[in-house]
Amino acid sequence: MSSSIDVLRDIAASNAKTAIKLEREGNLNEAIVYYYRAITALKKLIKMEERRSIKKIYEDRLKQYAKRVLELLETVKKEDKFRSKSGAGEKDELKKMIREAILIEKPNVRWSDIANLEKAKEALMEAVIWPLKRPDLFKGSRRPWKGILLFGPPGCGKTLLAKAVANSVNATFFIVDSSVILSKWLGESEKIVKELFRMARENQPSIIFVDEVDAIAATRSANEHDAIHRVKTVLLTEMDGMYAKPDERVLVIGATNMPEILDPAFRRRFEKRIYVPLPDFNARREIFRIHLRGVAVSNDVDFNKLAKLTEGYTGHDIALLVREAIMRPIRELARAGLLDQKDAKPRPVKMEDFLEALKVVKPSVSKSEIAKYEKWAREFGSG
């Protein structure tokens, strides 16, 4: 079965495997990154898994990796102290770190790649695009929002929306990989965050996109690594700095599928909180169409029926479902031994392919989880 749970389980396993291999090769910095990625996937799995016994297995594994990360960090710190005595060029080191942790680019997602989500799109227009287009109108008490949080179930378009925003405005766009900041460069992460905001101010208007912001903005706890504690404090301070200077055009967009674990201090600094829900009927129909662009589709495919049958599916689940369905004609071609013939075309995808795919691709988010998101949206969302 190819549900998101399976995908996450694979991600956790393969990252952990890589981590162990890197560790064995003595590549500790890299190993930490992969452990951290495995931990992030496990956290999600634990949230999604409803069977207690299996949840427990994941929790134990998570604890084990987290402990290992802390041990590795200690070792790395000692080695670094040793190395810094030999006086490496600190500026270059910082530049290298920034390059690895932060991506400066224009993503190639367009609004038309995203089905519906009208409310979220409107909120982003208002909060990001208009103020960038007409800064003269967004002054004084009409000052623009500086912290925007996209939250909702996994696989429903949060990352897509942030990328489409970046693509449609003329602003410098920084994508921050929380797992790299929090792992490989943990000892230096405060410096990276400070430098990031400095660069954003220098290149304004700019947007800093922190995907999976929960990794960096989770509730602070007494027994966390003090480097993690410090990077949170720096991020809070930098965000305060943004608010203190209304004329600066720097904006932070965060995305999370675990809004409930955000520290209230971060929650408050994301003034505008936009819910990105499961796709409704029309959105699902549209997602099918978007993902079938460029594929030959038979006349018997009934998109209304498909949209009805996929109630409770996320956008990502539908994308997986489409991928499964459109593989079927290819498999037939292969079975007939025609794959090597360049002019042999697969038949158009039929309704039956989707019905078969529906048997194997199941929704990845449960009703009770959706209820939790909705509750959070009622309590903390911005309408």
Ligand SMILES: Nc1ncnc2c1ncn2[C@@H]1O[C@H](COP(=O)(O)OP(=O)(O)OP(=O)(O)O)[C@@H](O)[C@H]1O
């Ligand atoms: N509204 C949508 N329109 C078109 N495709 C969608 C939509 N929502 C999700 N998808 C599909 O699902 C994939 C995952 O979406 P995305 O990465 O934006 O999810 P996300 O909300 O950021 O999830 P996560 O919380 O797991 O990061 C997309 O690459 C796309 O294929």
Ligand SMILES: [Mg+2]
């Ligand atoms: Mg995402």
